[in-house]
Amino acid sequence: xxxxxxxxxxxxxxxxxxxxxxxxxxxxxxxxxxxxxxxxxxxxxxxxxxxxxxxxxxxxxxxxxxxxxxxxxxxxxxxxxxxxxxxxxxxxxxxxxxxxxxxxxxxxxxxxxxxxxxxxxxxxxxxxxxxxxxxxxxxxxxxxxxxxx
Amino acid sequence: xxxxxxxxxxxxxxxxxxxxxxxxxxxxxxxxxxxxxxxxxxxxxxxxxxxxxxxxxxxxxxxxxxxxxxxxxxxxxxxxxxxxxxxxxxxxxxxxxxxxxxxxxx
Numbered sequence: 001x002x003x004x005x006x007x008x009x010x011x012x013x014x015x016x017x018x019x020x021x022x023x024x025x026x027x028x029x030x031x032x033x034x035x036x037x038x039x040x041x042x043x044x045x046x047x048x049x050x051x052x053x054x055x056x057x058x059x060x061x062x063x064x065x066x067x068x069x070x071x072x073x074x075x076x077x078x079x080x081x082x083x084x085x086x087x088x089x090x091x092x093x094x095x096x097x098x099x100x101x102x103x104x105x106x107x108x109x110x111x112x113x114x115x116x117x118x119x120x121x122x123x124x125x126x127x128x129x130x131x132x133x134x135x136x137x138x139x140x141x142x143x144x145x146x147x148x149x
Numbered sequence: 150x151x152x153x154x155x156x157x158x159x160x161x162x163x164x165x166x167x168x169x170x171x172x173x174x175x176x177x178x179x180x181x182x183x184x185x186x187x188x189x190x191x192x193x194x195x196x197x198x199x200x201x202x203x204x205x206x207x208x209x210x211x212x213x214x215x216x217x218x219x220x221x222x223x224x225x226x227x228x229x230x231x232x233x234x235x236x237x238x239x240x241x242x243x244x245x246x247x248x249x250x251x252x253x254x255x
Contacts, residue, residue, distance in 0.1 A: 060217060060218070061217045062217070088215050089179070089181045090213055090214060090215065092211075092213040092215065093213055093215040093216065094210055094212055094213060094215070095210065095211040096209070096210040096211075096224070097208070097210070099206075099207060101202070101205075101207045101227055102207065102224065102225055102227070103166035103226055103227040104166050104225045106224070106225055107210075107222070107223060108221075108222075108223040109216060109217075109221055109222050109223070110216070110217040111216060111217060112179070112215050112216070112217050113215070143217075
């Protein structure tokens with residue numbers, strides 16, 4: 001093995017490791033943010049409905065609503081709804097705390113997305129279980145990081 | 150400058166699920182943008198929203214820069230008794246904004 005080859009391999013690895021990723025979050029960062037909220041609990045698919053347009057012109061204002069299939073009784077209700085993204089500068093979008101007094105587990109707001117990506121909504125139920133659903137959305141004009149001219 | 154618009158039905162039947170819509174004027178500067186000279190613009194966002202119904206908290210939310218300017222937030226609650234719904238937003242640069250709405254439950 002020549003030292004030149006070793007040097008090239010090492011240099012190549014360095015380039016890959018130090019590629020700038022400061023501007024936007026990555027799916028791995030989203031997973032980290034999800035784990036911070038969920039802990040070690042298992043996240044099952046279902047129960048959550050995430051309403052987002054499949055394609056949006058302007059990433060600055062995107063109508064989003066999240067609802068969870070739950071009877072919302074004092075013994076069986078949705079405790080919290082968390083929404084995450086993969087490619088904005090930060091992985092969090094919103095975290096809502098609800099209770100049985102909500103009557104219906106449904107919230108809506110308007111969000112910003114910096115790129116076409118997958119948005120994930122996670123619901124925490126009163127029994128401690130977590131449920132999630134994901135939606136793909138195509139964004140033609142990005143938000144968050146655009147420059148002011 | 151900051152202003153809030155809260156929509157709560159003025160009257161409701163006991164046990165009815167009512168929808169509450171809130172909208173405030175706030176620029177929600179993300180902290181990730183730069184001005185025309187390339188200088189970073191400091192983050193200025195609303196970070197927390199809390200709604201109480203006759204003093205008891207019924208809904209709260211942590212907001213992040215991914216929420217659009219002039220944040221809109223809609224949720225539901227069960228009309229239990231006549232009284233006041235109080236809304237409070239807090240954020241960067243000591244931002245606070247309060248709003249109230251009254252409801253008559255029959």
